[in-house]
Amino acid sequence: MSQTQRKIMQVLEGKTISPPPLWLMRQAGRYLPEYRATRTKAGSFLDLCYTPEYAVEVTLQPIRRYSFDAAILFSDILVIPDGLKRNVRFTEGHGPEMDPIDADGILSLTTEGVIEHLKPVFETVGRLRRELPAETTLLGFCGAPWTVATYMIAGHGTPDQAPARLFAYRNPRQFMRLLDLLADISAEYLIHQIDAGADAVQIFDSWAGVLGENEFDMFAVKPVRRMIDRVKQARPKARVIAFAKGAGYMLKTYRQATGADAIGLDWSIPLSFAAELQKEGPVQGNLDPMRVVAGGDAMREGIDAILQALGHGPLIFNLGHGITPQADPEHVHALVEQVRSFSG
Amino acid sequence: MSQTQRKIMQVLEGKTISPPPLWLMRQAGRYLPEYRATRTKAGSFLDLCYTPEYAVEVTLQPIRRYSFDAAILFSDILVIPDGLKRNVRFTEGHGPEMDPIDADGILSLTTEGVIEHLKPVFETVGRLRRELPAETTLLGFCGAPWTVATYMIAGHGTPDQAPARLFAYRNPRQFMRLLDLLADISAEYLIHQIDAGADAVQIFDSWAGVLGENEFDMFAVKPVRRMIDRVKQARPKARVIAFAKGAGYMLKTYRQATGADAIGLDWSIPLSFAAELQKEGPVQGNLDPMRVVAGGDAMREGIDAILQALGHGPLIFNLGHGITPQADPEHVHALVEQVRSFSG
Numbered sequence: 001m002s003q004t005q006r007k008i009m010q011v012l013e014g015k016t017i018s019p020p021p022l023w024l025m026r027q028a029g030r031y032l033p034e035y036r037a038t039r040t041k042a043g044s045f046l047d048l049c050y051t052p053e054y055a056v057e058v059t060l061q062p063i064r065r066y067s068f069d070a071a072i073l074f075s076d077i078l079v080i081p082d083g084l085k086r087n088v089r090f091t092e093g094h095g096p097e098m099d100p101i102d103a104d105g106i107l108s109l110t111t112e113g114v115i116e117h118l119k120p121v122f123e124t125v126g127r128l129r130r131e132l133p134a135e136t137t138l139l140g141f142c143g144a145p146w147t148v149a150t151y152m153i154a155g156h157g158t159p160d161q162a163p164a165r166l167f168a169y170r171n172p173r174q175f176m177r178l179l180d181l182l183a184d185i186s187a188e189y190l191i192h193q194i195d196a197g198a199d200a201v202q203i204f205d206s207w208a209g210v211l212g213e214n215e216f217d218m219f220a221v222k223p224v225r226r227m228i229d230r231v232k233q234a235r236p237k238a239r240v241i242a243f244a245k246g247a248g249y250m251l252k253t254y255r256q257a258t259g260a261d262a263i264g265l266d267w268s269i270p271l272s273f274a275a276e277l278q279k280e281g282p283v284q285g286n287l288d289p290m291r292v293v294a295g296g297d298a299m300r301e302g303i304d305a306i307l308q309a310l311g312h313g314p315l316i317f318n319l320g321h322g323i324t325p326q327a328d329p330e331h332v333h334a335l336v337e338q339v340r341s342f343s344g
Numbered sequence: 345m346s347q348t349q350r351k352i353m354q355v356l357e358g359k360t361i362s363p364p365p366l367w368l369m370r371q372a373g374r375y376l377p378e379y380r381a382t383r384t385k386a387g388s389f390l391d392l393c394y395t396p397e398y399a400v401e402v403t404l405q406p407i408r409r410y411s412f413d414a415a416i417l418f419s420d421i422l423v424i425p426d427g428l429k430r431n432v433r434f435t436e437g438h439g440p441e442m443d444p445i446d447a448d449g450i451l452s453l454t455t456e457g458v459i460e461h462l463k464p465v466f467e468t469v470g471r472l473r474r475e476l477p478a479e480t481t482l483l484g485f486c487g488a489p490w491t492v493a494t495y496m497i498a499g500h501g502t503p504d505q506a507p508a509r510l511f512a513y514r515n516p517r518q519f520m521r522l523l524d525l526l527a528d529i530s531a532e533y534l535i536h537q538i539d540a541g542a543d544a545v546q547i548f549d550s551w552a553g554v555l556g557e558n559e560f561d562m563f564a565v566k567p568v569r570r571m572i573d574r575v576k577q578a579r580p581k582a583r584v585i586a587f588a589k590g591a592g593y594m595l596k597t598y599r600q601a602t603g604a605d606a607i608g609l610d611w612s613i614p615l616s617f618a619a620e621l622q623k624e625g626p627v628q629g630n631l632d633p634m635r636v637v638a639g640g641d642a643m644r645e646g647i648d649a650i651l652q653a654l655g656h657g658p659l660i661f662n663l664g665h666g667i668t669p670q671a672d673p674e675h676v677h678a679l680v681e682q683v684r685s686f687s688g
Contacts, residue, residue: 162634162668169638209553209590212632212664213614214649246553248592249617270557273593288556290506294513305558320556324506 003199008070008137011282011314012200012239012261019342020307020315021069023139024332026322027062028074032329034061045090046082049075055124056131063136065329066336070137070316071128073193075121077143077204080186081152083114100155103167103174111185118189122196129197137200140193144205144244145182145223152178161207168219176218183223187230190238194231200239202264203227209246216250221257228259241284245321255281267320271309282314287335289319295331303335307342347543352414352481355626355658356544356583356605363686364651364659365413367483368676370666371406372418376673378405389434390426393419399468400475407480409673410680414481414660415472417537419465421487421548424530425496427458444499447511447518455529462533466540473541481544484537488549488588489526489567496522505551512563520562527567531574534582538575544583546608547571553590560594565601572603585628589665599624611664615653626658631679633663639675647679651686 003009007021029035038058042048049055059074078096082088086098101109129138150164151157158164168175190201208220224242231238243264244254255263255277265274265285277283291302306317317339323332347353351365373379382402386392393399403418422440426432430442445453473482490508498507512519534545552564568586575582587608588598599607599621609618609629621627635646650661661683667676 160665165632165634166637166670169632169635169642172642209592210612212611212646213616216612216614246590246592248553248590248612249614267556268554268560268590268592270560270593272557288509288513290509291513293510298513298516302556321504 006069006135006137006199008139008316009199009239011316012241014281014314016312016314018311018344019340020311020317021137022317022336022339023068023070023072024062024319024323025072027066027068027072028058029323030325031323031327031332032061032065045076046079046088049079050120052120052124052127055121056127059124059128060131063132066332067133068136068336070139071132072139072141072202073121073125073128073198075124075141077141077148077206078151079118079121080114080142080148080182080189083117084109084111084152084185086152095157096151097156098151101152101178103171106174106178106181109178109181111181114185115188115192118192122192125193125196125198138198139241140190140198140201142186142189142201142203144203144208144220144242145179145186145227146211146219147205147207148182148186149175149178149219150207161210165210165215168215179219179223180226183226184230187227190227190231191234194235194238200241200261201231202241202243203260205242205244205247207246208244208250209248213250216247217257220244220247220250221254224258224260232259241316243284251277262314262316264318265320269320271305275309275313278310278313278315282316283310284316284318286318286320289321289324289327292319292323292327292331292335295328295334299331299335300338303338307339311342312344350413350479350481350543352660353543353583355660356585358625358658360656360658362655362688363684364655364661365481366661366680366683367412367414367416368406368663368667369416371410371412371416372402373667374669375667375671375676376405376409389420390423390432393423394464396464396468396471399464400471403468403472404475407476410676411477412480412680414483415476416483416485416546417465417469417472417542419468419485421485421492421550422495423462423465424458424486424492424526424533427461428453428455428529430496439501440495441500442495445496445522447515450518450522450525453522453525455525458529459532459536462536466536469537469540469542482542483585484534484542484545486530486533486545486547488547488552488564488586489523489530489571490555490563491549491551492526492530493519493522493563494551505554509554509559512559523563523567524570527570528574531571534571534575535578538579538582544585544605545575546585546587547604549586549588549591551590552588552594553592557594560591561601564588564591564594565598568602568604576603585660587628595621606658606660608662609664613664615649619653619657622654622657622659626660627654628660628662630662630664633665633668633671636663636667636671636675636679639672639678643675643679644682647682651683655686656688
């Protein structure tokens with residue numbers, strides 16, 4: 001089966017597939033006992049990301065269970081700052097941490113050696129493409145510059161990303177330099193993933209929702225546009241999903257402004273608005289992950305509403321954010337069954 | 345000077361005042377040395393809220409410094425769960441905590457004694473009205489049922505308010521009962537504030553942004569509508585500002601759906617959208633508080649953009665969220681001066 005016959009790739013070309021193909025953000029994750037077992041064997045979280053044997057195994061686990069239409073490379077958006085030698089740590093019970101960067105630090109940042117550092121990721125992608133069923137789309141991914149920068153500035157996750165917003169107001173020149181550097185190295189990273197076998201890629205802008213209008217344009221739209229332009233210039237057939245969580249109203253112009261083929265929708269996006277966005281091209285989303293934890297009627301009704309509103313156009317069914325550790329794997333089975341039994 | 349001559353009250357009637365009147369959310373707060381001094385004297389944070397002498401003092405401090413057009417009662421949205429005997433604690437360095445409530449706990453909740461418990465707040469309001477300059481609007485406030493419920497369910501603040509979303513999916517009947525109970529007691533609380541001397545009131549729905557479309561309607565819109573209906577039925581001249589932080593696109597219909605006189609805008613609301621919303625009535629906002637920390641060009645340009653976009657219609661100038669402890673009081677002076685020198 002060629003790449004262009006894979007269902008998710010067809011949706012990314014603008015086709016309507018019924019029932020819609022599906023995958024779940026963070027589908028390789030702690031809700032699966034087999035993931036937890038591999039995680040324990042691997043050692044640290046970054047060891048899991050950088051050891052192809054383990055990364056391939058956890059990527060394949062949800063495909064074996066649920067035959068999702070896409071597998072997504074197991075990795076983390078913070079491998080880029082890790083490659084930039086920011087001393088990234090994932091400590092159990094804490095969020096991710098790294099050495100915070102200041103204005104001078106940005107001026108001396110270099111992308112030398114980053115791609116070399118990420119070689120195990122490309123090895124993982126290559127192995128995945130060989131081991132995955134032919135019909136399964138393989139997605140690569142990376143973080144968007146703004147979201148990655150919020151961690152690099154603060155050194156950790158922060159409410160409302162206030163340290164990065166403040167830094168950007170105080171040091172606009174250095175901050176734009178950081179975003180440009182991240183855009184360029186992330187684009188190169190995506191191109192290497194595509195060359196290694198990824199069918200399409202997703203850019204995660206998890207903290208896009210805290211930006212004012214001008215900042216959304218400068219920090220969220222322009223760097224992602226820069227990335228997508230670079231990727232498509234280098235690999236014209238590459239397809240890109242852009243997911244700006246919390247962007248709400250700003251999504252109106254996001255697809256056109258960034259050049260993304262499909263846009264990801266979080267669970268707070270009203271379905272009426274989602275349907276408008278779908279008129280311009282494929283959308284992906286947007287079930288509240290808490291509905292999967294709840295199961296039963298709450299999950300059924302949530303899925304049904306999305307299928308009714310968006311199932312007649314180009315849709316990749318997904319959650320509106322990553323699946324959480326408390327989700328019951330049986331609920332995911334029920335979800336898959338319900339989506340796959342939809343008939344336009 | 346009568347209530348109806350106060351500038352903010354005129355804006356709440358739909359009038360355009362130029363330059364626009366202003367106040368800042370959390371204007372009585374840790375960025376002021378005199379606040380920190382009173383806070384230390386008062387003992388616990390709740391002692392500060394419940395001791396009229398101290399609560400009056402900190403409410404007046406920013407008025408003395410900046411002659412803001414409104415003073416807002418110094419209190420906290422969690423005095424309602426405190427009155428409901430949920431054992432609310434504010435510990436230094438932690439966020440607020442309380443005993444989490446479960447489905448059975450909701451069924452046995454009673455509002456008996458809550459208003460009695462909050463008598464010191466009404467005493468504070470009364471003293472404030474007597475001590476404030478005649479031209480200063482006095483605002484009362486409370487939390488919206490959804491936002492208050494997120495704390496009651498989890499027992500503390502939570503990322504994305506996942507525990508409350510999950511609880512609502514699992515226990516829809518009990519959750520609606522909690523929201524109704526909170527709406528009713530909060531409306532009564534606001535009516536008492538108005539009777540004690542508050543000119544208008546603001547309802548804070550700080551976590552409205554994490555709700556899906558149906559949930560926004562059921563959890564954020566309907567309970568606030570219920571509150572505003574009750575308040576206006578009891579006190580027809582009462583004016584209400586509703587601030588649903590993060591609601592983004594959903595604000596389109598929020599004013600009409602809730603019956604609020606003015607709607608508060610957070611800093612992520614694009615000014616073009618804000619201008620549309622202003623066509624339907626007064627708006628309040630929406631400078632990024634980090635611009636006040638940064639000062640200089642970042643603050644000046646942010647203020648200017650708001651004044652240009654919204655200064656020709658009914659506007660209460662404010663921040664898009666509370667001012668933060670790192671803000672320099674001198675920057676606030678510059679902000680006030682810039683807003684007051686605006687000439688249509």
